[in-house]
C-alpha cells in the first residue's frame with residue numbers, strides 16, 4: 001500500500017506556512033482551505049446540502065466530483081445520483097441457518113463500496129455465536145479466525161445497517177446530514193456531515209463507521225461506478241455506512257447488492273417489500289423471522305430468518 | 309466612542325500589569341495553551357486517528373471534559389439563588405463572579421466540541437438558516453442553541469453590571485434581576501439538555517436511565533460550587549475583594565446536600581442494575597468491577613467515589629466545613645471526584661461494551677491530553693483576564709475619571725502583596 005497514486009490530500013491538512021499565516025490572521029483561517037487552493041475546494045466548501053441542490057447545481061456537483069476523483073485516481077470515475085425508484089421499498093433477509101461465517105460478504109462489500117483499506121473499514125461485521133446460547137451478544141466472538149468455517153457448535157450472524165424504518169441515527173444528526181430516502185435506504189451526505197459522531201452513539205447495531213484518518217484506497221482497486229450517496233470515495237472526518245449498494249440496486253435493470261451476490265450458500269435475500277410476489281415477502285410470510293433488538297422499535301428492514 | 313476606547317485602553321493596562329505571581333500564572337497558561345494549539349494542528353493534519361477513539365468508543369476524553377464543564381457552567385450561576393435567599397452581602401459581586409466563571413466554562417465547552425468534530429471547517433452547517441440545524445429533532449441541535457443562549461445571557465448580565473459600575477452608576481435592578489432570575493432556569497436547561505443528549509439513546513443502556521438528568525444536576529451542584537469556593541478564597545486572599553465567611557460556609561453546606569443526593573441517585577442506579585441483573589448490567593459492571601478482565605476505569609471510579617464520600621463528610625460536619633484547610637481539601641476532592649464520575653466515568657461506559665458487545669478499552673492518547681490541557685489553560689486564561697478587569701471595577705479601583713471620558717485606575721496591582729495587606733491592617737487598627 002505504498003506506491004499508489006492515492007495519497008489524497010487531507011482537506012484539513014495545513015502546512016507550516018499556512019499554519020503560521022493562520023495564526024497570524026486568526027483561528028478561522030486555520031479551518032479554511034489555503035488561499036492557493038484550487039477553486040473546487042471553495043466550491044466544495046460552500047456546497048449546499050444534497051437535498052437543497054437544484055437540478056443544475058446537482059449536475060455541477062457531480063461533474064466536479066467525478067473530475068476530482070478521476071484526476072486523483074488516474075482513471076475515469078463516474079458519480080451518479082440516481083433517485084429512488086417510485087413505489088419501491090427495499091428489504092433484506094439473512095438466513096441464519098445457512099450462513100457459514102466465511103466473511104466473503106465483508107470483503108465483497110469493501111471492494112464494491114470503496115471502503116478504506118488502511119485503516120480497514122468494514123460495513124459488515126460477522127459474529128460467531130454459540131448454538132446452545134442463541135443470540136447472546138455477550139458470548140459473541142468478533143474476531144474468530146479458525147482454519148475453516150463453519151465450526152462445530154457455532155452459528156454466524158452478519159450485522160450491517162438494518163435500514164431501520166424508524167432510524168435513531170437520522171433523528172439525532174444535528175445538521176440533517178443523514179436521512180431516510182423514499183426507498184427506505186438510510187444515506188449520508190459526505191459533503192455535509194460535520195463528523196460529530198452523534199449518530200454512531202445512537203445506532204444500536206454498530207452500523208456507522210467514521211473516517212478517523214484519510215482513507216487509503218489503491219487506484220487499481222477503486223470501483224469507478226459510484227453514487228453520490230453511496231460508494232464514492234469518502235473524505236476524512238465523516239461517517240459512512242451500508243446503503244444496500246445504492247449504486248447497484250437503484251439502476252434499471254438493477255443489480256443485487258454485492259454481499260448478496262457473493263454469498264456462496266445463498267443465505268442472503270434481497271428484494272422489494274412492496275412487491276407481494278417478491279422472495280423477501282415470501283420469506284417474511286412463511287419463515288420464522290428474527291428481528292434484531294426488536295424491543296428498541298427501530299423496525300429494521302434487514303431481517304434474520306431461519307429457512308430450515 | 310471615546311469612552312469605549314479609553315475603557316478598552318484601561319483594561320489593556322490592567323491585564324498587562326500585575327505581580328510576579330500573576331505574570332508566572334499567565335505565562336504558564338499561555339505556554340500550555342500554545343502546546344495545545346500545536347497538538348490541535350497535528351490533529352487537523354492527521355485526522356482524529358491521532359486520538360484513541362475508534363468506531364467502538366466513538367466519543368472519549370474531549371466529550372467527557374465537555375460534559376463536566378457544562379455542569380460547572382450551570383452551577384456557577386446557580387449560586388445566585390442562595391446569594392439572594394440568604395442576602396449575602398456582596399450579592400452583585402458573587403453573581404458577577406458566577407457569571408464570569410460560567411462564561412469561561414462555556415468557552416471551554418465550545419472548544420472541546422470543536423476539537424472533537426471531524427470537520428470543523430463545516431461548522432457553519434450548524435448555523436440556523438445558513439446551514440441546516442436539525443432543530444427540534446436533534447438534542448445536539450438543542451445543546452448548540454441553549455449553550456449559545458446561555459453564553460449570551462451571561463455575557464449581557466456581566467458586561468452590563470460591570471459597565472454600569474465602571475461609570476459609577478447603580479445597575480438598574482429592573483433590568484438585572486429578571487435576567488439573573490432567567491439565568492437560573494437557563495442553567496438548569498443547559499444541563500438537562502446535555503443529560504438528555506445521552507439519555508435519549510435507546511442503543512446505550514448505561515445512559516438510557518431516567519435518573520441521568522437528576523444525577524447530572526446533583527453532581528453539577530457539587531463541582532461548580534466547589535470551584536467557586538476555591539475561587540472565593542483565592543480572591544479574598546490576594547485582592548481587596550471581601551467575601552464573608554458565612555457565605556463560603558453556606559456554599560460548603562449546600563455542597564454537602566447536593567453530594568448526598570448525588571450519591572443516593574448513584575446508589576439507586578447501582579441497585580437497580582445489580583438486582584435486576586439483566587444484560588444492561590454490563591457497562592456498570594465494567595465501570596465498577598471490570599468486565600472479562602478489562603478494568604481500566606475501575607481504579608478511577610473508586611477514587612472518585614471515595615473522594616466524593618469523604619468530601620460529603622467534610623462538608624457535613626461544621627468543624628471541618630469551617631476549617632479552611634479541610635474545606636479546600638474537600639473542594640479539591642469534590643472537583644476531582646465529579647470530574648472522573650461525570651467525565652470519563654459517564655461517557656466511556658456508554659460505549660463499553662459496545663452495541664455488539666465488543667470491548668475496546670479506551671485510554672486517551674498524549675495528543676488528546678495535550679489538546680485538552682490546552683483548552684483548560686485557555687479557559688483559565690479567559691477567566692483570569694475577566695477577573696483581572698472585573699475585580700478592580702467591583703472594588704472601585706477602575707472607573708471612569710472625573711472628566712467622564714478617560715479611565716481612572718486607582719491600584720494597578722492584581723495581587724496585593726503581603727506587606728500591603730499588613731499596612732492596611734495597621735491603618736484599620738490605627739483608625740480604631
Ligand code: SF4
Pocket residue numbers: 160161162163164167168169170186202203204205206207208241298
Ligand atoms: S442500523 Fe444503525 S445506521 Fe442503519 S438505519 Fe438503523 S440506526 Fe441507522
Ligand code: SF4
Pocket residue numbers: 172173174175176177178188192193194195196197198199200238239
Ligand atoms: S457524524 Fe455526520 S451524519 Fe452523524 S450525526 Fe454527526 S453530522 Fe450527522
